Amino acid sequence: MPEGHTIHRLARRLNETLGGETVRASSPQGRFEGGAAAIDGNGLISAEAWGKYLFCDFGTGEVLHVHLGLIGKFRTRAFPPEEPTGAVRLRLVGSEHTWDLSGPTRCELLTPDEQDRIVERLGPDPLRRDADPSAARARLARTERPIGATLLDQSIIAGIGNVYRAELLFVCGIHPARPSTTITDTEFEAIWDETVRLLRIGERSGRIVTTDPEEIGRPRSRMRREDRLYVYHREHCRRCGAALRTDRIGGRPITHCPTCQPAKRRPRARARSPRR
DNA sequence: CGATTATGATTAA
C-alpha cells in the first residue's frame, strides 16, 4: 500500500521499534547480502521519509535507501524471528522486533551526496512539517499537462500516488484532464490542503480513507471497505451514484465522476454578452 | 497451475 502516507508511517514505526537499538541485518533471499553486512551490528539512528522514499541512517556513513515501488512490503514479523516467508530482501532484528522487506524496487546503500540528489528532484512533501507548496504552485502554472498527470509527478508534489490523486481530484471537484494551467489559486490551495489532510489521516490510520465520516454515517475506523473511497476502483460514485468514467492520464488509469467533477466550470446562470 | 493484478518509477525508444 505504498503512497507517501505508507512511507511516513513506516519511518515512524521503524524509529519506534528499532530506534537507538543495535540491529542485526541479513538478506535471507541473498540479493542484498553486502548491504546487510554493512548495516549489521549498528544502531538505527533515524528513519526518515521524503515522499515515497525511505532513508535509514545506521551511522555507517552510507544511508539505506528503500523504495517499495508498486508491490514492495516492509512489515513486522514474529519476534523472536522465525524462518522467513517468501523472498525477503532485508531482515532487521532489534531487541524486540523483526522487520522483513520484500519486493522493493530499490534497496541500496547511498552516500549522503547520492541521497541529496534524490531529494533534490522531489517536490514538496505534504507530510513534512517544513513543506512549502509555492514551488508546486509555480510549476502548475507552467505546464499544460493534465492536472491528473501533474499530481503523479513526484518532482512537483512528493507522495501522491494513484489512489490519492483520483480521490483528491474528486474531493476538490476537479476533472483530471484539465490542463494544469487552468487550476486557479483557490483550487490549488484546496488540492494542497486536502492532500495534507488526507495523507495525515492515511499515515495515522494505516489505510487510505478519503470519505467524510458524516457522509458515510460511521467513524473512519468502522467504515466498510467499499465506503472508504469516493471513486478509486469503483463503478459508481460513492457520493451521487453516477456511473464513473476511467481514463488513462499520466500513463495510469484514473476514475472520476462526470457529475461531481465537471470538465468545464459550470457556466454562470446569467445572460451572456451578445456575440458580434 | 498459469494468468492477472497491484497504492511505482526508471530506462529505452
Add this chain to the structure above:
DNA sequence: TAATCCTAATCGC
C-alpha cells in the same frame, strides 16, 4: 509510450 523490474494474492480453468 512501452518495456522492464520486484513479489504475492487472487482468480479462472
